[in-house]
Amino acid sequence: MTLNRRDFGLGAAALTLAAGQAGATAKVKVPPAIVAAVNGAARTQSNRIRDPWRHPAETLAFWGLKPGLTVVEIAPAGGYWTEILAPYLKANHGHYIAAQGGDVAKFKARYADPAVWGDVRVTPFEADSGPLGRAGSADMVITSRNIHDWMWTPGRLDKALKDFHAVLKRGGVLAVEEHRADPRPMAFEARDGYVATAWLTAAVEKAGFRLQGASEINANPKDTKDHPFGVWTLPPTRRTHEKDKPTPDGFNPAVYDTIGESDRMTLRFRKV
Numbered sequence: 001m002t003l004n005r006r007d008f009g010l011g012a013a014a015l016t017l018a019a020g021q022a023g024a025t026a027k028v029k030v031p032p033a034i035v036a037a038v039n040g041a042a043r044t045q046s047n048r049i050r051d052p053w054r055h056p057a058e059t060l061a062f063w064g065l066k067p068g069l070t071v072v073e074i075a076p077a078g079g080y081w082t083e084i085l086a087p088y089l090k091a092n093h094g095h096y097i098a099a100q101g102g103d104v105a106k107f108k109a110r111y112a113d114p115a116v117w118g119d120v121r122v123t124p125f126e127a128d129s130g131p132l133g134r135a136g137s138a139d140m141v142i143t144s145r146n147i148h149d150w151m152w153t154p155g156r157l158d159k160a161l162k163d164f165h166a167v168l169k170r171g172g173v174l175a176v177e178e179h180r181a182d183p184r185p186m187a188f189e190a191r192d193g194y195v196a197t198a199w200l201t202a203a204v205e206k207a208g209f210r211l212q213g214a215s216e217i218n219a220n221p222k223d224t225k226d227h228p229f230g231v232w233t234l235p236p237t238r239r240t241h242e243k244d245k246p247t248p249d250g251f252n253p254a255v256y257d258t259i260g261e262s263d264r265m266t267l268r269f270r271k272v
Contacts, residue, residue, distance in 0.1 A: 006121060009088045028058035028217065037088035042116050050236060053261035054083055055080055055217045061240035062177035062215045063268055069139040074099045074125060074160070075146050079110065082120075086111060086144075090118025099125035099132050125163075127156055132167040143167055144177040145264070147200060148190040161207035165271055174209055174269040176200070177218060179231045179262045193231030197265050208270035216266075223263035229230060231262050 009101045038057045065071070071241040076082045086096040100107050100122050123132050132138070141164045150157040164174055181194035182189070182238060190196075201211050227233035229242065234256050241247040 005145050012082065013035075014203060015207045028215075029059045030061040031066070033067070033088065033092055034060050037084045040084065040087050042087060043083045044079075047078065047147050049081055050261070052082065053220070053235075056081075058217045059177065059215075059266055060084070062213070062217060062266060063140065063142070064173055065140070068094050070095040070097065070137060071121070071142065072097045072099055072138045072164075074141065074143040074164075075100070076100060076107070080099045081142060081144060082117075086117040086120050090114075091112065095119070095121070097121045097123055097133065097138070101126045101129075104184075118207050126151065127159070132163050135166050136169045138167045138172060139169060140175060142175040145179060147176070147178050148193050148195050151189045151195070152191070157203065158207070161204060161209075165208045168271045170271055171272045173212075174204065174271065176204070176265070176267040176269065178267075180219075180263050181225065182265075184225060188264040191230070193223075193262075194225050195265075197267075197269045200265070202269070204267075208272060210272050211272045213268040214265065215268075218264040218266045220260055220263040224259070225263065227256065234259055235261050 034057050036052070065088070069089065071085055072095065073085060074080055077088065082096070082098065088094070089096045096118065096202065098107060098111075098120065104122055104124070106123055108120075111117045119267075124130070132141075143160075143164070146160075147157065150160055168174065178200060179194045180198045181190070182198075185201055186194065186196035197214070205211065222234070223234070227229075228248070228251070229239040231237075232239040238256065239254055240251060240253055
């Protein structure tokens with residue numbers, strides 16, 4: 001599913017969307033405040049070097065980030081989006097909430113300085129956790145490259161989507177970035193990490209959302225999607241072998257570095 005040259009109500013962030021190498025031809029007018037956040041001094045180099053593949057400014061503009069929003073990020077992991085969103089929302093009268101599993105204390109400690117990050121809030125996000133927050137309290141929920149993981153556990157994706165729907169205001173945005181299987185068929189339960197756009201869209205819309213826009217910002221036509229260790233063969237994971245097995249003879253990881261990060265769909269849904 002591809003939507004081109006549509007007005008998604010982003011005001012200053014007017015979009016012209018087109019397919020291209022690693023999103024290179026996707027032209028997005030990005031508000032200066034987002035540019036400033038992407039260029040922020042607090043960002044780590046390990047995250048900055050991924051920008052040519054993740055296109056953070058253009059992606060956030062497409063999703064509709066603007067001042068005053070309450071944004072919930074799902075499973076921030078290495079903090080790629082946290083390092084941009086938290087300072088942006090601090091400077092622009094918004095609120096950043098991390099829906100985090102695992103070592104919550106470590107995450108809180110990393111983003112404890114309010115002078116840099118603002119008031120970073122953390123809410124539990126596990127298979128059996130409660131609501132992400134007060135019903136109808138968030139303007140945007142961002143989930144980046146998580147959905148394939150939830151497809152492997154019965155009921156996990158349904159619960160996640162239900163939680164997102166509950167915490168969002170009516171008309172709120174569910175922002176999705178995910179490894180894209182298209183044009184080939186999706187593997188069983190997306191076990192290689194690649195999800196079919198039509199399958200994902202149907203699952204999200206079943207949960208009470210409607211697709212508002214799709215962008216090629218994060219497209220990568222070099223990604224052949226037939227890698228020996230799934231999407232994790234590519235950067236940044238760079239997997240070289242199966243668990244508890246040796247690296248296969250003749251395996252050349254440099255081949256996958258030339259591909260770069262995965263081909264990804266970038267979608268914007270609205271709560272209905």
